[in-house]
Each structure stands twice: as C-alpha cells, then as structure tokens.
Amino acid sequence: LNKSRASDDSKSICVNFSQQTTAARWLPSPKATVVYRIRQQRKSKLIQIPTHPLVHLAFDMAAYVCAGLAARSSRGLFRQRIERLARISNASYFISLAVGALLGAWFFGSLNSLSWKQPTLSHSLAGALVGGIFAVEIWKWKHDITESTGITFVIPVCAGIVVGRIGCLFSGLADHTFGTESTHPWAVDLGDGIARHPVQLYESFSVLLFLGCFLLAIIRKNELVLKQGFYLFTGFYAVQRFTWEFLKPYPVQFHLNVFQWLMVLLFMYSILFAQRKARTR
Amino acid sequence: MSKLTGDILSGGGILLAGGSGICTLGVSLWMLVAEGGGSSERAAGLAIVAVFGGIPFLTGMSLFFIGRAISKRAQK
Numbered sequence: 382l383n384k385s386r387a388s389d390d391s392k393s394i395c396v397n398f399s400q401q402t403t404a405a406r407w408l409p410s411p412k413a414t415v416v417y418r419i420r421q422q423r424k425s426k427l428i429q430i431p432t433h434p435l436v437h438l439a440f441d442m443a444a445y446v447c448a449g450l451a452a453r454s455s456r457g458l459f460r461q462r463i464e465r466l467a468r469i470s471n472a473s474y475f476i477s478l479a480v481g482a483l484l485g486a487w488f489f490g491s492l493n494s495l496s497w498k499q500p501t502l503s504h505s506l507a508g509a510l511v512g513g514i515f516a517v518e519i520w521k522w523k524h525d526i527t528e529s530t531g532i533t534f535v536i537p538v539c540a541g542i543v544v545g546r547i548g549c550l551f552s553g554l555a556d557h558t559f560g561t562e563s564t565h566p567w568a569v570d571l572g573d574g575i576a577r578h579p580v581q582l583y584e585s586f587s588v589l590l591f592l593g594c595f596l597l598a599i600i601r602k603n604e605l606v607l608k609q610g611f612y613l614f615t616g617f618y619a620v621q622r623f624t625w626e627f628l629k630p631y632p633v634q635f636h637l638n639v640f641q642w643l644m645v646l647l648f649m650y651s652i653l654f655a656q657r658k659a660r661t662r
Numbered sequence: 663m664s665k666l667t668g669d670i671l672s673g674g675g676i677l678l679a680g681g682s683g684i685c686t687l688g689v690s691l692w693m694l695v696a697e698g699g700g701s702s703e704r705a706a707g708l709a710i711v712a713v714f715g716g717i718p719f720l721t722g723m724s725l726f727f728i729g730r731a732i733s734k735r736a737q738k
Contacts, residue, residue, distance in 0.1 A: 435686070435690070435714055437685075437686070438682060438686045438714060438717075438718060441678075441681075441682040441686075441718065442682070442718065442721075445674065445678055445682075449674070452670075463663075463666070464663075466666065467663055467665065467666040470666070470669065471669065472668075472669045472672060472730070472733055474669065475669040475670055475672055475673030476672060476673060476676065478673055479672075479673040479674070479675075479676035479677045479680075480676060482677060482681075483676065483677065483680040483681060486681060502688065503685075504681060504685055509677075509681070
C-alpha cells in the first residue's frame with residue numbers, strides 16, 4: 382500500500398470505530414489489523430540507522446582531517462596554482478574566507494531554522510560555501526585580483542563534504558538534515574519509525590562522483606577543468622543541492638526553500654564568473 | 663610556502679572553532695536543558711558540554727594560533 386492509501390484506510394478505520402458499540406471498540410477490525418501488519422512489515426524492512434547528535438562532532442573532525450589530507454596529497458596536481466596563490470594571498474585572504482564562511486553558514490542556516498515550528502539557530506554548508514566565496518570575491522576586488530583562486534580548494538572541500546554528510550546522517554533527527562518520507566527500498570529509519578530519503582548520502586555520493594570525475598580530468602590535464610574547475614564545482618554543487626532540497630521538509634518561500642534560492646544565486650555566480658574568465662582568456 | 667600553510671591553518675582554525683565548536687556547545691547545552699535533572703546531574707552534564715563543545719573549539723583556536731605563529735616565522 383502506498384502512503385495515501387494507508388492514510389485513507391486509517392481515516393475509514395476511525396469512522397468505523399466511532400460507529401461501533403463500546404464493547405466492539407476493544408477489538409480491532411480486520412481492516413485495521415491488515416493495515417497494522419503492513420506497517421509493521423514495512424517498518425521491519427527499513428534500514429535502521431543508529432543515531433546520536435554528538436556523532437556529528439566525530440565526523441566533523443574526520444571531515445577536517447580528510448580535507449587536510451586531500452589538500453596535502455593533491456598539492457602536486459596544482460603546484461603552480463598553489464605557488465601563485467602563495468604569492469598573491471596573505472593571512473587576510475584566509476581569514477576573510479573563514480569569517481565569510483562562518484557568517485554565511487550561521488546566517489543562512491538560521492534563516493531557514495528560525496522559520497521552523499520550534500525556531501533555533503543553526504549553520505549550513507551551503508551558507509558556508511556562498512559566504513566564503515562572497516568574502517573571497519570582495520577580498521580579490523579590494524586587492525585588484527581578477528584570476529580564479531578557487532581550484533586548489535575543490536578537492537579538499539569535496540572530501541570534507543563527502544565525510545561530513547555521513548556525520549549528518551548518523552546524527553539523526555536532531556541534525557535537521559533528514560529527508561522526507563520515502564517508499565524506496567533504500568529508505569532509512571532515523572529512530573522515529575518513518576521511512577525517509579537518506580538525502581545526506583545522496584549529497585555525499587554525488588559529490589564523491591564529482592570528485593572522481595574532477596580528479597580524472599585533472600590527471601588527464603583537461604583544459605576546461607583546469608581553467609574553469611572551481612566554477613564547474615560550484616555549478617555542480619548548486620544543481621545537486623537544489624535537487625536534493627526538494628526531498629527535505631523545509632519551509633518554502635515563493636515555491637523554494639532558503640537553500641534552493643541560495644543555490645540559484647550560486648549557480649548564477651558560476652555561470653557569470655565562468656563566462657568572465659572565458660572572455661579574459 | 664610555509665607562510666601559506668600557516669595562513670591555511672589559521673583559516674581552518676577559525677572555521678573549526680566557529681562552526682563545529684560553537685555548534686557542538688549549543689547542541690550539548692540544548693540536550694542538557696532538554697533532559698533536565700538535579701543539580702549533580704546538571705554539573706555532570708556541564709562537564710560533558712565542556713568536553714564535547716570545548717574540544718573542537720579549543721582545537722580550532724589552537725590551529726589558529728599555531729598557523730599565525732608559522733606564518734609570522736615564515737615572514738621573518
């Protein structure tokens with residue numbers, strides 16, 4: 382039975398119950414028994430995910446370590462770019478990047494979570510990405526730098542997302558990154574008995590797929606990826622995140638949620654800056 | 663190149679302290695308030711908050727200062 386049919390059955394059972402005599406109410410109707418059995422069967426088939434909010438911390442730490450290791454192991458691929466970055470940047474570049482990412486993460490995360498039934502402060506990866514990019518673009522504008530500096534960060538950021546999102550899954554419902562209800566066989570139970578889309582894994586796997594393709598293209602010295610790699614990453618991230626957001630139960634404003642609007646902006650940034658780079662070649 | 667490493671560590675430290683550190687502090691405090699309990703349980707809870715929230719925050723701050731030190735030494 383699909384969800385709508387099951388809910389219709391529940392309604393009809395309630396009506397039947399109200400029409401029955403007091404004594405008969407203690408015995409479930411055959412229809413209710415069938416619905417109960419189907420629900421129990423579906424529940425037992427669900428992939429149970431053991432969760433705890435503090436697991437996020439362990440995966441956060443692992444994400445930072447993996448990002449650092451990825452940066453270290455991939456530095457040979459971008460030696461010239463890194464040397465160039467070392468020449469044109471200073472401490473203020475990285476501090477702007479970090480502060481921008483933090484402000485973006487907390488601002489956009491909270492913009493979403495403050496509109497929930499139980500308003501709360503939160504931070505988000507999409508906000509961090511947009512905030513960091515915005516801060517760096519301002520820094521570059523102030524220092525009169527027009528070249529792209531982002532490609533050296535693509536591999537570490539991807540590695541961080543791939544690992545970090547797994548932490549979101551194991552944090553369970555408290556993390557508020559869970560998906561909507563699902564009837565797919567890969568649906569997961571995060572502790573409330575509801576079959577949900579594992580959206581955290583969708584994002585993790587799609588970024589992993591991008592990372593694989595990106596690495597392959599870099600090793601093969603693909604010209605497009607070498608020149609537009611960062612904008613390809615931001616464009617890809619925007620598209621996949623925009624898609625997965627349809628599977629999250631966030632409140633919407635003008636048909637889209639906060640992160641989807643943010644991803645529209647990020648996608649526009651990718652297109653505009655990629656075009657600008659192509660023109661200045 | 664070591665100046666760049668120092669700058670990256672500083673930036674990463676800010677991110678770790680301000681992202682994971684503050685968030686974990688918030689989540690642990692929220693769990694403590696939600697669970698309630700007596701004064702001794704609250705004290706134990708605060709210790710857990712300090713450990714779980716404090717570790718990423720202090721690690722981030724340490725990374726920031728280590729990065730600054732590396733960067734300054736490289737400049738000299």
